Amino acid sequence: MSASNQTIEGNIKKEIQENTILIYGKGTKEAPRCGFTLETIQFFEKYGYPYQVIDVLNDMPKRETLSKMTNWPTLPKVFIGGEFYGDTDILDEMEKKGEVKPLLDRVFQKK
Amino acid sequence: MITQDALINYVRTALPDAVVSVTDRTGTMDHFSIRVVSDGFKGKGLLDRHRLIYQALNEPMKDGRIHAVEIKALTQDETK
Numbered sequence: 001m002s003a004s005n006q007t008i009e010g011n012i013k014k015e016i017q018e019n020t021i022l023i024y025g026k027g028t029k030e031a032p033r034c035g036f037t038l039e040t041i042q043f044f045e046k047y048g049y050p051y052q053v054i055d056v057l058n059d060m061p062k063r064e065t066l067s068k069m070t071n072w073p074t075l076p077k078v079f080i081g082g083e084f085y086g087d088t089d090i091l092d093e094m095e096k097k098g099e100v101k102p103l104l105d106r107v108f109q110k111k
Numbered sequence: 112m113i114t115q116d117a118l119i120n121y122v123r124t125a126l127p128d129a130v131v132s133v134t135d136r137t138g139t140m141d142h143f144s145i146r147v148v149s150d151g152f153k154g155k156g157l158l159d160r161h162r163l164i165y166q167a168l169n170e171p172m173k174d175g176r177i178h179a180v181e182i183k184a185l186t187q188d189e190t191k
Contacts, residue, residue, distance in 0.1 A: 035179075036179065036181075071162055072158075072162065073165050073169070073172060074165065074180075084158070085158075086157065086161060089157075089161060089181055089182050089183070090157045090161065093157055094157075
């Protein structure tokens with residue numbers, strides 16, 4: 001792995017650690033540029049906990065590093081409490097089983 | 112753009128028993144919603160089920176025939 005890739009991975013790990021809910025997506029919270037990123041924002045709006053959106057639309061090296069780290073090819077990518085949770089396909093299923101709120105309550109209590 | 116049959120064939124190369132239903136979300140045959148029922152998902156968590164499907168669709172997603180795909184992955188038992 002090249003030095004720059006290591007820096008990218010280091011930065012990602014730092015971002016994941018610093019943001020309890022983190023969405024890597026296309027566009028920003030104010031101006032999402034992809035339907036799935038918008039859906040993910042709307043998903044977390046319901047819960048009232050703070051969440052961060054990081055726009056990686058035009059950052060191909062970072063997108064590639066993220067895909068390798070998660071073994072997940074698409075955006076958005078959601079991290080909660082430092083763990084990877086995929087996207088709203090996964091989160092919607094978890095929500096149906098009532099698993100999302102307890103998870104968020106738990107990770108925000110730990111802070 | 113990809114045909115339903117071609118998409119289903121890609122999924123079945125990874126999961127031969129898969130029953131796949133495909134919905135074209137935008138009318139352009141490149142944004143899909145797919146429901147895959149296969150016992151190949153048994154004992155696998157949601158993330159790994161989706162990874163399996165993404166791997167099966169790697170080619171058409173890389174070359175742009177598929178822009179976006181929403182996935183539902185169930186075992187036979189879970190459909191009951």
